[in-house]
Amino acid sequence: MAYTISSTEIQKTTRALQPARPTPWAWLMLPGSIFLAVLFVVPLGWLLLLSFGAPDWTIAHFVRIAQNPAYIGVLRTTLQISCVVTALTFVLSYPIAYALTTGGTKLRTFLLIAVVLPFFTSVLARTFAWVVLLGRNGVINEILLQLGWVSQPVALLYNRIGVIAGMTHVVMPLMILPMLTVMSSIDQRLLRAARANGASPLAAFLTVFLPLSLPGLIAGILLVFINCLGFYITPALLGGVSDVTITMEISAQVVGQLNWNFGAALSTVLLVAVMAVLWLGSRFFPIEQLLGFSDDKIGLDKTARRQMGTQWLMRIGSAANALDRWLPSMGGRGIPIFASFLAVLLLLPVVIVAYLSFSASSYFVFPVPGYSLQNYERYFSDPLWLRATVTSIRIALMATTMATMLGAMLAFGLSRGRIRGRGAMIALVLSPIIMPTVVVAVATYFVLVQVGLQGTEFGLALGHAVHAIPYVVVIVVANLRDLNPTYERAARSLGAGPLATFRTIIAPLVMPALIVAAFLAFLISFDDVVYVLFLGIGRIATLPMRMWEGITQDINPTIAAVATLQMVFATIVIFVNTLLGRRKAQS
Amino acid sequence: MTDSVDIKPRQFGWNRRALLQGAAASMTIPALARATEAFAQEKLTGSGEVVVYSYGGSFTEGVRRQVYEPFTKATGIKVVDVVADLAEPQVKAMHQAGRIDWDIAYVVAQNYPEMHEAGMFVPIDYSLWDEESLAGTPARTRLKDAVAIYGVGMVLAYDQRAYPERGPQSWADFWDVKKFPGPRGLFASEATRNIVSALLAAGVATKDIWPLTDDKIGQAFDKLSGLKPHITKWWAAGGEPIQLLINREYAMSNVYDGRALAAIRQGAPIKLVWNGGYLRYNYATILKGGPNTANAQKLFAFLNRARIAAGWTQGTGYPGPNTNQLDYLPAELIPLLNINPENIGKCVIEDTGWLAAKRPDGKTNVDYLQERWLAWRTR
Amino acid sequence: MLMRAMPSSTDVKTGGIALHSLQKRYGAAMAVDDVSLSVSPGEFISLLGPSGSGKTTTLMMIAGFEMPDSGRVLLDDKDITRLPPHRRELGVIFQNYALFPHMTVAENVAYPLRMRRVPKAQLEARVNRVLDQVHLGAFAARRPHQLSGGQQQRVAIARALVFDPPVLLLDEPLGALDKKLRQHLRNEIKTLHRDVGKTMIYVTHDQEEALAMSDRVAVMHEGRIRQVSAPQDIYRRPADLFVASFVGEVNLIPAKLRSGVAHGPADETLAAPAWSDGDMDATLCVRPEHLHLGTGEAAAPGIQGHVTGMTFVGDATIVEFRSNSGLQLTSKVLNISAGAMLGVGDNCTASWATNDATILTE
The missing domain is CATH 1.10.3720.10 (MetI-like)
Known part of the structure; x- marks a missing residue:
């Protein structure tokens, strides 16, 4: 009796054979798609036209390359x-x-x-x-x-x-x-x-x-x-x-x-x-x-x-x-030792x-030649450096929020929406990071200027979000594979609505991936110097921008002090995270 | 013009002494406060603000201290600075988008003709300028809708520690790896200046450099190919060659004179060779459709006053074109500046017109040079 | 399930496991404390205990995934304590089966043979044979997630058997299944054991499972083995209070043993087997089915009290009893005849046969 194929299995098989039809999950792609369409596809199209010499049509530029x-x-x-x-x-x-x-x-x-x-x-x-x-x-x-x-x-x-x-x-x-x-x-x-x-x-x-x-x-x-x-x-x-x-x-x-x-x-x-x-x-x-x-x-x-x-x-x-007996054994410590060695490098x-x-x-x-805190003094005594730091964090937080939410929704939609032309959609989502930033940044400027968002922190955050969404999507998608839909069905059967299911089941399960994705999005916004040059129209001074000026205009170790402070900050974040994680695990 | 010549010595006699005594600190605000008397009837008085582009970092800091603050004090007009790597792409973008958020931008000479033709700039109101300013600024640096804002020299620099006796004195010496052994550096991103250096090393006279015919370009590339193995690092950012000279990774390199100046004033053992330097002017422009065009005109008139021009030079290391500023500059600084007639006389001055001119195939000469440069460096 | 005997590599009966004073400490906690056990070839032995009792740790030390701090593991008199798991040649069936999700059923089953570099032709033949034996031949190309729980278990069994190990280690293999399926699979495993004749060490927290399947049961608690005996002896002659109460239901009656007679809480005389250790305080263990409740003169001597509750459970009725001294006892009465039953509130006497009580001193 146990050897007959169960009816659910038959259903599963037949369902897999049916032509794919979009599921309600596909709707999740909507906000992200609109976001990318406005802030990336439009500029991208403009760029394509430009490469063909618009408005004087020509392929001369491609000929020149060839x-x-x-x-x-x-x-x-x-x-x-x-x-x-x-x-x-x-x-x-x-x-x-x-x-x-x-x-x-x-x-x-x-x-x-x-x-x-x-x-x-x-x-x-x-x-x-x-x-x-x-x-x-x-x-x-x-x-x-x-x-x-x-x-x-x-x-x-x-x-x-x-x-x-x-x-x-x-x-x-x-x-x-x-x-x-x-x-x-x-x-x-x-x-x-x-x-x-x-x-x-x-x-x-x-x-x-x-x-x-x-x-x-x-x-x-x-x-x-x-x-x-x-x-x-x-x-x-x-x-x-x-x-x-x-x-x-x-x-x-x-x-x-x-x-x-x-x-x-x-x-x-x-x-x-x-x-x-x-x-x-x-x-x-x-x-x-x-x-x-x-x-x-x-x-x-x-x-x-x-x-x-x-x-x-x-x-x-x-x-x-077959080689096992001839391989030296490190008692399972080989990898940690090797990894630590690389980390030291x-x-x-x-x-x-x-x-x-x-x-x-x-x-x-x-x-x-001697030790001094002059670089730190220069940083802390200069309101421009401090203001740039705060600005950078503010913009990065805005961009992270947008990119993580839109990117996660896109990832769910792409992964579960069963839409046609998924390959093309994936290519589109990845394009913002394939295109050289400088080109996307110029193109995005033209979109922002239509609504007067050029030179605003929000406008810059929009640009950063476009650039961070691909990272979020890739990371979340890679983690959705192991998210078993049964958990969600179980939650639904237990009386949880779609939102409650998301909050209680999906969000906690995807949370580690979301945290990593958000972290990367933050890094990407925080590290950018190209978007800020174009979208900021010179009015927004971010920390990397100040550091970049330090490179092009001066060479002095103040940037080393700024970098060190950033690293101390990152280290603290990681430590706090670890401690919180440990406490959570204990309680 | 004669009036201004008359006035000048009287004013400067007092000031010059003060400056020399005051040494490096001479152009700071106290000196200026003493001079406000002269501006009692400031004709540039106005209100509101003006949005001015600059390169950021110590450049902007210097200009703010030496030019903007005195300007605001004298005229009541606030200066808002905007910062970017280069102004041209932003200006072009603003122009195309039809929303001009800046008033003043600096553009490099080779980009000027294209932007000028596209109608991006407003004619400069020279009637606001002092007689002295007009007299001191050579006519070739005062265009209808642009004025040279500062000159950049690309000159040979060497590490005095590497050549304590006698260092290289020309590009020919730079190429002579037997007589002057040691690691060398050249600028990676741009063709023109390397080509000119190579031609000078090959014995072409300064006056015969322009135009860069295909023969000359070929000759220059051959010369460069010969030196290629001795270039340890082709530098890309302006501060790099200075840093590498200090770290002994270079014995000699071409450098921006302003960057070298800053290092030398801080005691770096770097020596400049003006012979065969390459001088290029960057232009200041007022953007058509900008929010405060009138105030921008006033700032132009203000910063070309000899006294302020000297402040600009001290703040940035790159002198503007008004030669009268020599009277206000500390004596020890003058030999290091391209505004010094003795230095400029040894330099090749960029032929902007030829560089921006279109070739039969529609490319500009600059584009053509850059393309050949790319082909050479990636070969 | 009918599993034909696997071709045995040798005719000599192998698969004897011996554990000598195994110890394993995690920080301050002693996970396994001085565990010694000898398993004969072909024997089915269960390690039974609540979670945290050290049974899984013990199994993992046999499998080679945990290193004991001290003690030895012997397989057929060969010391394998320090041998890495992949050279031990022991079949392991894991909790939730640990089937490789990225491989098909056939690939899962072929895995141990691939690792032993069995030639392709022979490999395919053996995989097909084993899959046929577990009736999964038609599912060879499926992925594990496309199978039901029972099918997954059979894949796990097939994978563990295909390389013909002398010993199978099973780590709560039925833990995640529903009751009906558990019973069914329990029988399958038992049949399998009979057919293939391999030594099996079976870890479970389910006493019913352990009693039903095993030749012998080792009850573990707090890292120690409390008793190793045949299932009947575990049930009838628990070695200590823990075993008595962990395995099945039990009535625990405090008793004073004085000059060869057992006295209850109200000093009544209780039936108890003979003991030889002189006067002492002890506990009498009596299983509910051995506890008789009688009324009137016919009642055997025992504890006086009354019925406080009755629960009908199909084949039997559970009667709750409270003695006059306040002791709560349970009796299980089989519903053999529809004879006169007691009612709630009825006065009666609880008694048992001498041999049905066990004396535990602790």
């Missing part, structure tokens, strides 16, 4: 750098995310701080820290020379190595945070089950944990890859003469030479190229499914492909199992920045 191999070369360089940084970031981030998931409170706090702090160091202060570490007279070269491994300083900076190190250092939170949220929801008992079934720790990891962590991994890779395309300050400061990224070139065209049509054409080429890369990627990896979109829309071929991926990992896992430049902030010199000099 004719000069330099532009294609720059695009190739950009994609190369982005790929390498993404790969390196993945390799370094995974063990850290893993240790963050499985480690104790102390290890977690330490790792989280190490990952997040680089984000708060001013780009210039950080660059100088890299000079201290990797420069011709830097620490690494000093060590290599002392050891006699090299006879001349090795060029580690002002070339591709420098760009990759500098970028990787900053983008790691974008990789680790989505991974972390997904990894924490993996049932640790599954690993025990694998071990009980004969898998060595390595094999259990490869065949069970790794495949289950895929949504977070794909989300992280996607975010980092796209984010890398937009880098232009770090490559300029740490790279060699040939490390020109497309964003550097677009920025020069738009800001420096005022060739907006040509800049728009370059942006269009970039957008098309990235979409092509993502589309190609989705041919080999079912990105949509891996990101965690529900299974019921997968065609048979995609299921087969996904199966193949699992098979492949299974083969590696079983091979690893991440913190090195950060520590140097903090050290420089106490310099008595008015330039960045290492080692500092």
